[in-house]
Amino acid sequence: MTDLLRRDDTATSAILAAPTGATRAPAGRRSRGFSPLRSVIKHTVLIAGALLMLYPVLWMVASSLRPNDKIFTDPSIILRDFEIANYVNGWNAFAEPFGHYLINSALVVLGCILGNLVACSMAAYAFARLEFRGKKWWFAIMLVTIMLPIHVIIVPQYIMFAQLGWVNTYLPLILPKVLATDAFFIFLMVQFIRGIPRELDEAARIDGAGHGRTFLQIILPLMVPALGTTTIFTFIWVWNDFFSQLIYLTKPEKYTTPLALRAFVDQQAATDWGAVFAMSVVSLLPVFIVFLLGQRFLIQGIATTGGK
Amino acid sequence: MSAINELRHLKGGSGQTTKRDGKAALVFLAPWFIGLFAITAGPMLASLYLSFTKYNLLQPPVFTGLDNFTRMFTDERLHKSLGVTFTYVLVSVPLQLALALALAVLLDRGVRGLSFYRSIYYLPSLIGGSVAIAVLWRTVFGTDGLFNVVLGWFGIEGKGWISDPDTALWTLILLNVWTFGAPMVIFLAGLRQVPGSYYEAASVDGASKWRQFWSITVPLLSPIIFFNLVLQIIHSFQSFTQAFVVSGGTGGPADSTLVFSLYLYQRGFGAFDMGYAASLAWLLVIIIGAFTAINFWASKYWVFYDD
Numbered sequence: 001m002t003d004l005l006r007r008d009d010t011a012t013s014a015i016l017a018a019p020t021g022a023t024r025a026p027a028g029r030r031s032r033g034f035s036p037l038r039s040v041i042k043h044t045v046l047i048a049g050a051l052l053m054l055y056p057v058l059w060m061v062a063s064s065l066r067p068n069d070k071i072f073t074d075p076s077i078i079l080r081d082f083e084i085a086n087y088v089n090g091w092n093a094f095a096e097p098f099g100h101y102l103i104n105s106a107l108v109v110l111g112c113i114l115g116n117l118v119a120c121s122m123a124a125y126a127f128a129r130l131e132f133r134g135k136k137w138w139f140a141i142m143l144v145t146i147m148l149p150i151h152v153i154i155v156p157q158y159i160m161f162a163q164l165g166w167v168n169t170y171l172p173l174i175l176p177k178v179l180a181t182d183a184f185f186i187f188l189m190v191q192f193i194r195g196i197p198r199e200l201d202e203a204a205r206i207d208g209a210g211h212g213r214t215f216l217q218i219i220l221p222l223m224v225p226a227l228g229t230t231t232i233f234t235f236i237w238v239w240n241d242f243f244s245q246l247i248y249l250t251k252p253e254k255y256t257t258p259l260a261l262r263a264f265v266d267q268q269a270a271t272d273w274g275a276v277f278a279m280s281v282v283s284l285l286p287v288f289i290v291f292l293l294g295q296r297f298l299i300q301g302i303a304t305t306g307g308k
Numbered sequence: 309m310s311a312i313n314e315l316r317h318l319k320g321g322s323g324q325t326t327k328r329d330g331k332a333a334l335v336f337l338a339p340w341f342i343g344l345f346a347i348t349a350g351p352m353l354a355s356l357y358l359s360f361t362k363y364n365l366l367q368p369p370v371f372t373g374l375d376n377f378t379r380m381f382t383d384e385r386l387h388k389s390l391g392v393t394f395t396y397v398l399v400s401v402p403l404q405l406a407l408a409l410a411l412a413v414l415l416d417r418g419v420r421g422l423s424f425y426r427s428i429y430y431l432p433s434l435i436g437g438s439v440a441i442a443v444l445w446r447t448v449f450g451t452d453g454l455f456n457v458v459l460g461w462f463g464i465e466g467k468g469w470i471s472d473p474d475t476a477l478w479t480l481i482l483l484n485v486w487t488f489g490a491p492m493v494i495f496l497a498g499l500r501q502v503p504g505s506y507y508e509a510a511s512v513d514g515a516s517k518w519r520q521f522w523s524i525t526v527p528l529l530s531p532i533i534f535f536n537l538v539l540q541i542i543h544s545f546q547s548f549t550q551a552f553v554v555s556g557g558t559g560g561p562a563d564s565t566l567v568f569s570l571y572l573y574q575r576g577f578g579a580f581d582m583g584y585a586a587s588l589a590w591l592l593v594i595i596i597g598a599f600t601a602i603n604f605w606a607s608k609y610w611v612f613y614d615d
Binding site: 039054056075118125131133135143145147149151152154156157176180210215236239242243246247261273283284299 | 337347351414430432440549556592593
């Protein structure tokens with residue numbers, strides 16, 4: 001339809017456009033500006049761009065499956081000699097098998113996810129549904145803490161946790177989440193709860209439910225999408241987190257995946273790139289899997305709250 | 309839609325409080341309150357105090373007045389680090405947002421396979437901050453890395469991009485630009501809100517695509533551009549992992565990748581110069597605060613809110 005619009009003179013196109021102009025229906029969106037050549041060019045650009053973007057990552061995966069001496073001579077992502085040796089070498093190249101560090105990371109991630117889910121949903125319920133003194137001020141403070149750089153608290157926090165004897169434990173990484181310091185998720189959940197009709201709460205109240213029950217039986221089951229977004233973001237951010245883990249974990253047996261990987265690179269640098277790549281791929285694999293499973297939550301989450 | 313808009317709309321307290329709610333709120337907010345005071349506000353005040361002291365973790369802090377702050381004026385590594393950080397932020401954020409917006413516009417105009425492309429372009433945002441990708445970057449831009457091999461095809465002789473102080477920072481900037489997918493997804497969501505009728509009307513009036521972009525898309529999307537700008541600047545000022553891994557923790561070569569966070573880490577957790585590190589942290593807060601304030605001030609002139 002818009003194909004016509006483009007070629008015809010303005011008078012006819014004005015008439016043609018009139019009935020469809022008001023709304024932007026999905027069909028209208030798709031056809032606007034359609035022409036086969038344009039479309040081919042656009043897809044070529046998009047695919048070339050995507051390939052360019054992902055090429056380094058694909059190359060890393062390919063290189064991890066190549067004999068070590070071929071890695072720097074072969075810039076392609078097509079595999080001619082397929083071998084798994086790098087994975088075997090890399091897995092066993094550390095003081096502990098690589099699985100040890102994956103489990104450490106998983107423990108930290110699990111604790112952080114549980115902490116964020118419980119503490120942030122509770123705080124979000126209070127901000128979205130309860131009236132209390134100074135609410136707007138507390139809410140503003142909460143929003144400001146989203147943007148606060150971690151650096152301004154890390155030094156005293158480190159001193160505090162060191163005095164408690166918690167260095168080289170996972171408590172300094174998990175406890176802040178249990179205490180809802182990831183305000184970004186509170187905000188995300190507040191936004192979500194605001195979209196749940198208040199009539200549901202009121203109906204529960206008439207049936208004699210207190211806030212505890214309203215929260216547990218009405219709100220929580222309805223905010224599963226927001227909890228999903230929180231779970232996935234927490235997983236990926238904590239899994240990739242490096243700064244705080246670097247500060248709090250100094251014993252090699254306590255290392256999480258990123259710390260182990262970084263220590264490995266600094267020792268092995270010039271020698272065994274195949275193993276380094278193999279373990280890099282292993283370390284990214286959980287992120288890929290979570291991304292594939294939770295894409296919908298992720299995209300929704302950033303679209304509605306504008307996360308990073 | 310965003311935290312920033314919430315803050316913009318914040319007005320005086322509502323006042324009415326029922327006793328029942330007050331008690332319940334205390335229960336529901338208990339973890340958050342404890343966290344706010346013990347993990348956030350308390351340490352913040354402590355770091356403010358520490359920034360006026362000399363403290364190495366072993367002896368108790370010694371109050372030294374403004375020494376840490378006057379020391380900043382003569383600390384040449386700090387000056388270098390500030391230069392590196394400003395270059396990093398001021399180059400990578402605009403590039404990142406321009407790419408994000410361009411891709412979002414391209415994808416918004418009814419492309420088949422939108423969700424496929426969106427996922428592909430978004431993926432780097434998820435892994436760009438990881439150690440694995442920083443390690444990859446270190447090899448790709450190394451002397452015999454992938455990048456030089458590709459340059460070789462075009463007869464260009466490469467070099468060690470990461471070992472050369474003139475180019476090392478640019479590989480990190482590229483890495484940050486590479487993660488444009490997150491702002492792109494936010495732009496895509498924003499573009500959904502732009503009524504199609506505006507474009508129809510504009511093309512009826514004979515406006516070119518280019519003209520439509522500047523006269524319709526950009527003004528209507530300006531709150532979201534602003535939001536992304538503020539967020540990415542705050543985020544990029546704190547960048548750490550990539551510089552740390554690519555330079556092996558040194559910020560080298562010749563301090564050319566010594567981003568602010570890395571310098572702070574070296575002072576605090578390498579040299580255990582905790583007082584000075586705390587004062588650096590406050591400098592960072594002031595810098596980020598100043599940038600954000602300038603952004604908010606400038607937004608009056610280019611951001612259009614229809615409310």
